[in-house]
Amino acid sequence: MDLTRHPRREVVVGPAGRALVRQARKAPGRAERLMARQTDKSHLDHDEEAPDTHGALHVPAPGEGAVHGGWHGRRRTAVRRTAVAAALAGAAVTAGRRMGRGPVGV
Numbered sequence: 001m002d003l004t005r006h007p008r009r010e011v012v013v014g015p016a017g018r019a020l021v022r023q024a025r026k027a028p029g030r031a032e033r034l035m036a037r038q039t040d041k042s043h044l045d046h047d048e049e050a051p052d053t054h055g056a057l058h059v060p061a062p063g064e065g066a067v068h069g070g071w072h073g074r075r076r077t078a079v080r081r082t083a084v085a086a087a088l089a090g091a092a093v094t095a096g097r098r099m100g101r102g103p104v105g106v
Helices: 014-026 028-043 073-098
Strands: none
């Protein structure tokens, strides 16, 4: 797909994205509630309260600034990637056994 030559307003990426679109078409209210719950659970940090400020709209925040939104960072991403890799390896071994082949290298 060449989006630079044929732009589209919306592009759905990957099987998870397609599943979300199907779910939203079949039961939009339920899909919204599930997405809101998942976003609240996995993307927002409830352990750390933000300090009361006037905001940064009219006056910049004091200090040099930092970027941290409570999205858990590299460590959690690395754990997820490792879990996905292990699951894929297990699925490949299982699929090989079902097809009558033994483990690779045997």
